[in-house]
Amino acid sequence: MKVTRTSTRSGTGSRRKSATGRPKGTSAGRKRSARVEVAPVQMKSERSRDQILQSAAQLFRRQGFSATTLRQIAARAKIKAGSIYYHFDSKEEILDEVLDRGLRHVFETVKNAVEQAGKVSHRRRIGLAIEAHLVALLETSDFTSANIRIYGQLPEHLKKPHRPLRRAYAEYWDQLFINARRAGEIRADMEVVPLRMFVIGALNWTIEWFRLENRDAVLELARRTETLIFEGVNKP
Amino acid sequence: MKVTRTSTRSGTGSRRKSATGRPKGTSAGRKRSARVEVAPVQMKSERSRDQILQSAAQLFRRQGFSATTLRQIAARAKIKAGSIYYHFDSKEEILDEVLDRGLRHVFETVKNAVEQAGKVSHRRRIGLAIEAHLVALLETSDFTSANIRIYGQLPEHLKKPHRPLRRAYAEYWDQLFINARRAGEIRADMEVVPLRMFVIGALNWTIEWFRLENRDAVLELARRTETLIFEGVNKP
Amino acid sequence: MKVTRTSTRSGTGSRRKSATGRPKGTSAGRKRSARVEVAPVQMKSERSRDQILQSAAQLFRRQGFSATTLRQIAARAKIKAGSIYYHFDSKEEILDEVLDRGLRHVFETVKNAVEQAGKVSHRRRIGLAIEAHLVALLETSDFTSANIRIYGQLPEHLKKPHRPLRRAYAEYWDQLFINARRAGEIRADMEVVPLRMFVIGALNWTIEWFRLENRDAVLELARRTETLIFEGVNKP
Amino acid sequence: MKVTRTSTRSGTGSRRKSATGRPKGTSAGRKRSARVEVAPVQMKSERSRDQILQSAAQLFRRQGFSATTLRQIAARAKIKAGSIYYHFDSKEEILDEVLDRGLRHVFETVKNAVEQAGKVSHRRRIGLAIEAHLVALLETSDFTSANIRIYGQLPEHLKKPHRPLRRAYAEYWDQLFINARRAGEIRADMEVVPLRMFVIGALNWTIEWFRLENRDAVLELARRTETLIFEGVNKP
DNA sequence: CATGAATGAGTCTTCATTCAT
DNA sequence: CATGAATGAAGACTCATTCAT
Numbered sequence: 001m002k003v004t005r006t007s008t009r010s011g012t013g014s015r016r017k018s019a020t021g022r023p024k025g026t027s028a029g030r031k032r033s034a035r036v037e038v039a040p041v042q043m044k045s046e047r048s049r050d051q052i053l054q055s056a057a058q059l060f061r062r063q064g065f066s067a068t069t070l071r072q073i074a075a076r077a078k079i080k081a082g083s084i085y086y087h088f089d090s091k092e093e094i095l096d097e098v099l100d101r102g103l104r105h106v107f108e109t110v111k112n113a114v115e116q117a118g119k120v121s122h123r124r125r126i127g128l129a130i131e132a133h134l135v136a137l138l139e140t141s142d143f144t145s146a147n148i149r150i151y152g153q154l155p156e157h158l159k160k161p162h163r164p165l166r167r168a169y170a171e172y173w174d175q176l177f178i179n180a181r182r183a184g185e186i187r188a189d190m191e192v193v194p195l196r197m198f199v200i201g202a203l204n205w206t207i208e209w210f211r212l213e214n215r216d217a218v219l220e221l222a223r224r225t226e227t228l229i230f231e232g233v234n235k236p
Numbered sequence: 237m238k239v240t241r242t243s244t245r246s247g248t249g250s251r252r253k254s255a256t257g258r259p260k261g262t263s264a265g266r267k268r269s270a271r272v273e274v275a276p277v278q279m280k281s282e283r284s285r286d287q288i289l290q291s292a293a294q295l296f297r298r299q300g301f302s303a304t305t306l307r308q309i310a311a312r313a314k315i316k317a318g319s320i321y322y323h324f325d326s327k328e329e330i331l332d333e334v335l336d337r338g339l340r341h342v343f344e345t346v347k348n349a350v351e352q353a354g355k356v357s358h359r360r361r362i363g364l365a366i367e368a369h370l371v372a373l374l375e376t377s378d379f380t381s382a383n384i385r386i387y388g389q390l391p392e393h394l395k396k397p398h399r400p401l402r403r404a405y406a407e408y409w410d411q412l413f414i415n416a417r418r419a420g421e422i423r424a425d426m427e428v429v430p431l432r433m434f435v436i437g438a439l440n441w442t443i444e445w446f447r448l449e450n451r452d453a454v455l456e457l458a459r460r461t462e463t464l465i466f467e468g469v470n471k472p
Numbered sequence: 473m474k475v476t477r478t479s480t481r482s483g484t485g486s487r488r489k490s491a492t493g494r495p496k497g498t499s500a501g502r503k504r505s506a507r508v509e510v511a512p513v514q515m516k517s518e519r520s521r522d523q524i525l526q527s528a529a530q531l532f533r534r535q536g537f538s539a540t541t542l543r544q545i546a547a548r549a550k551i552k553a554g555s556i557y558y559h560f561d562s563k564e565e566i567l568d569e570v571l572d573r574g575l576r577h578v579f580e581t582v583k584n585a586v587e588q589a590g591k592v593s594h595r596r597r598i599g600l601a602i603e604a605h606l607v608a609l610l611e612t613s614d615f616t617s618a619n620i621r622i623y624g625q626l627p628e629h630l631k632k633p634h635r636p637l638r639r640a641y642a643e644y645w646d647q648l649f650i651n652a653r654r655a656g657e658i659r660a661d662m663e664v665v666p667l668r669m670f671v672i673g674a675l676n677w678t679i680e681w682f683r684l685e686n687r688d689a690v691l692e693l694a695r696r697t698e699t700l701i702f703e704g705v706n707k708p
Numbered sequence: 709m710k711v712t713r714t715s716t717r718s719g720t721g722s723r724r725k726s727a728t729g730r731p732k733g734t735s736a737g738r739k740r741s742a743r744v745e746v747a748p749v750q751m752k753s754e755r756s757r758d759q760i761l762q763s764a765a766q767l768f769r770r771q772g773f774s775a776t777t778l779r780q781i782a783a784r785a786k787i788k789a790g791s792i793y794y795h796f797d798s799k800e801e802i803l804d805e806v807l808d809r810g811l812r813h814v815f816e817t818v819k820n821a822v823e824q825a826g827k828v829s830h831r832r833r834i835g836l837a838i839e840a841h842l843v844a845l846l847e848t849s850d851f852t853s854a855n856i857r858i859y860g861q862l863p864e865h866l867k868k869p870h871r872p873l874r875r876a877y878a879e880y881w882d883q884l885f886i887n888a889r890r891a892g893e894i895r896a897d898m899e900v901v902p903l904r905m906f907v908i909g910a911l912n913w914t915i916e917w918f919r920l921e922n923r924d925a926v927l928e929l930a931r932r933t934e935t936l937i938f939e940g941v942n943k944p
Numbered sequence: 945c946a947t948g949a950a951t952g953a954g955t956c957t958t959c960a961t962t963c964a965t
Numbered sequence: 966c967a968t969g970a971a972t973g974a975a976g977a978c979t980c981a982t983t984c985a986t
């Protein structure tokens with residue numbers, strides 16, 4: 001499954017100037033389609049670009065956007081600061097792609113998990129979504145954690161382009177809850193929006209403290225969280 | 237009740253140079269100890285200092301520490317940037333006090349709420365703590381919300397001095413849960429630390445989306461959250 | 473006499489951001505009104521600002537806008553590069569004021585010369601205008617010579633704000649010629665616009681080669697030029 | 709007629725490093741000597757080289773030397789910036805050849821016009837020179853206009869190599885005037901150097917405003933200018 | 945011949961900080 | 966107490982230049 005782009009934001013490309021002949025943008029699409037068996041011999045440019053994005057994501061996540069220096073990003077990507085501009089037009093453009101990849105990644109991970117489950121209970125579906133969200137956030141993607149962590153402090157103009165996808169993701173969760181409620185697996189009096197806020201909040205805050213140690217730590221956390229969300233802390 | 241300072245951090249003063257004769261950093265202590273009958277009128281200095289801190293807290297909360305400039309803080313405090321240095325030795329010192337006040341504020345708010353409750357069920361006590369934490373975070377203190385929001389992205393040396401108090405606050409919550417569990421109001425198999433992370437996480441994440449509109453919005457949110465935490469979403 | 477500002481461009485101030493509390497802009501007006509006898513104790517800020525503009529004008533004139541570095545300007549003004557930003561928001565703003573002062577200066581000089589002449593022949597009036605233009609250009613103002621020399625190579629957006637004043641100056645000359653022609657002191661078949669271009673061109677090009685040596689060099693040049701323009705090179 | 713190189717500057721080649729085997733800088737000589745029957749087809753290299761120079765000239769003329777980037781030049785020449793270095797060792801070398809071609813072009817154009825006139829009055833010869841200069845400047849060569857426009861703002865070391873040719877051109881004009889004066893077609897009291905400055909100035913300044921529209925616009929301008937120079941504006 | 949990718953020196957600009965007044 | 970004016974270090978960004986392919 002692939003997360004379809006929302007209308008407002010046709011890719012990230014729309015905001016690129018690219019007066020130069022440089023290869024800016026486009027990568028996102030290409031990369032995702034790369035099947036492992038084809039091994040599409042990522043060219044040098046592509047590799048550097050990814051290095052930069054990866055480094056940026058890690059640093060943004062740790063220090064925030066404004067505290068992160070292009071020199072830091074460059075150093076981590078093992079190039080010189082000026083070279084970044086061969087691949088991106090500005091620091092903001094890097095941020096833009098980091099955010100985009102990050103949200104797209106959780107969204108796809110969650111969607112995939114739910115879709116592959118086939119015919120299961122709604123609680124199970126939500127449980128899978130919880131697990132997938134946590135995995136994306138804590139295990140598989142610096143982009144996702146960067147996004148979740150820094151988004152709230154960014155100035156308007158940097159947040160704006162990402163709103164549609166964020167909304168879409170929120171609505172995906174809402175739908176999960178609505179279906180569960182309609183099926184009677186969730187109390188009828190539960191309002192969906194605050195519920196989603198509560199759940200996503202509990203999940204997202206884990207970035208603030210969770211440190212990945214062993215393979216199943218995240219799965220364990222997911223299970224625990226699912227239980228709390230469904231059963232609460234009350235003595236049963 | 238007053239939150240007592242932990243041993244590691246004897247006030248904020250430990251990091252002050254204060255070669256000049258200026259009153260830097262001493263205010264916190266002084267202010268609180270000010271007897272009402274003796275010095276009812278905050279002197280000008282004190283007022284500016286507070287203005288600066290208040291402005292800083294608001295900006296830190298919104299934009300993060302590094303994206304906030306001293307000129308922005310000064311403008312909001314209706315003074316000029318240079319003047320800040322009469323009251324503080326550095327931007328970091330401002331941060332330091334903002335963080336300190338912020339955590340101290342929730343801590344006191346929560347403690348007060350719980351203590352004033354008198355003899356009530358543990359669930360009720362936890363419910364009051366939840367409410368108090370949310371009130372402090374969303375309604376009464378920019379310091380608290382600033383603290384919660386930016387702490388995670390700060391460099392080590394800025395976080396370090398605040399660890400003891402943070403730990404103390406965490407332990408306070410743990411105790412609430414331990415007591416409840418011991419009393420059988422919470423399942424026996426519930427581990428306290430992950431539980432606290434979950435609860436605090438769900439509460440803290442509200443800064444990311446909650447916008448204070450009417451007076452009871454926070455109380456309403458608190459009630460809802462308490463229910464979710466105790467009963468979960470399951471059909472009863 | 474004071475050159476009145478054209479409607480399109482109410483001073484230079486219109487394009488100033490000035491989010492900071494710095495004293496940007498406004499100086500132009502203040503300075504001109506300073507009578508010598510009042511000696512309005514130019515404050516430090518004003519002096520630096522003028523130093524910067526003066527330095528910039530000299531360098532722009534010699535090397536062009538883009539080849540001139542803020543560091544060069546600063547060095548010549550005996551300050552550090554960063555300090556420039558206390559007085560101006562950008563290099564372009566400096567340019568802006570240099571251009572403005574430059575044109576305003578010739579315009580005023582020429583207008584004054586002509587107006588103070590009283591009742592004289594049109595040829596005399598034009599002669600005085602020629603002299604005044606050359607004096608402003610070659611002797612009294614680096615701003616004027618900078619303007620004349622670099623204007624043509626500037627990008628559109630930098631030229632645009634100065635068009636109205638330029639047009640006004642051109643029209644002033646046109647009027648001188650029209651009057652002279654009407655009075656029969658200039659051939660009737662002479663078209664005014666190409667004539668003005670020719671005259672102003674011959675005058676302006678002097679910056680490319682004229683080096684001020686002694687006091688009357690410019691006056692001598694002016695006399696010669698006037699003769700050429702009126703009588704041509706033909707044997708009489 | 710071919711403008712012979714002056715002694716000081718044996719071609720442009722003197723400043724070339726050319727450690728590589730590349731054909732840098734030799735073109736000028738080669739091209740002109742290319743017999744039509746032998747090498748009618750410019751090779752690819754030659755074509756690119758010319759493209760680069762042509763593009764550079766246009767941009768230099770419009771924006772000045774320092775404001776023009778190699779990438780702009782490359783783009784206009786439909787190649788990539790790096791490729792320029794196959795043809796030139798540096799941006800300055802391009803400038804060097806642009807300047808050289810530019811002056812050489814006017815010089816040849818003027819000389820040819822005058823020489824081909826055969827036995828005519830001196831005024832006619834000067835008239836032809838005026839026309840030829842304007843044609844070269846405004847119609848036939850971006851190199852010439854680039855040269856005229858930017859030369860004055862270049863740093864010493866870039867101007868120096870072109871002085872001899874400039875001087876030669878100036879002397880050529882001086883000779884035209886001297887001959888005319890000797891023949892009594894110009895007043896005896898007219899000093900030649902200021903006269904030449906005046907005339908050349910009036911001609912050169914046209915780049916600042918003249919926009920080529922129809923075929924004879926330049927010729928019309930030339931006629932007008934000639935009249936002004938010889939007869940002045942006086943009522944005859 | 946040409947390009948893709950990178951580099952380093954330098955540019956404009958920002959900002960915490962200083963200090964005389 | 967507060968400000969005006971300045972500074973220096975650093976940040977984002979540009980650009981001529983290099984060089985392997």
